[in-house]
Amino acid sequence: MRLIALYISLVLLVLSLSYVVFAQDKKPAPVQGFQFGKDPQVQQVKPKRPLRIKVHRTAKGEYTWDITGDNIDDIVRADSRLRKLLKVDQEK
Numbered sequence: 001m002r003l004i005a006l007y008i009s010l011v012l013l014v015l016s017l018s019y020v021v022f023a024q025d026k027k028p029a030p031v032q033g034f035q036f037g038k039d040p041q042v043q044q045v046k047p048k049r050p051l052r053i054k055v056h057r058t059a060k061g062e063y064t065w066d067i068t069g070d071n072i073d074d075i076v077r078a079d080s081r082l083r084k085l086l087k088v089d090q091e092k
Contacts, residue, residue, distance in 0.1 A: 051078055055086075063088060 051069040058064065063086045067075050082088070 051075065053078060053082070055082070 049070050051067060051074055054066045056064045056066075063082075065079075065082055067078055069075050069078075
């Protein structure tokens, strides 16, 4: 019985030592530092600025609005959507 216990403890000792030895051999590769650079393609991309819409209601109950922005297509789309949502005549 003592021989079996000695054998098991010897096997566990060998396995734990081999794990420590092999774990030290497999060190992770050193991580290189992050390189900051200027990419001309990335510098040319500008974020899209949002539209500014101010909606006003007159004393008669009619709606008017001011739309400002950089992109004319977005302004026209916002204007037509406001006209549809607020049910304003297109003759304005």
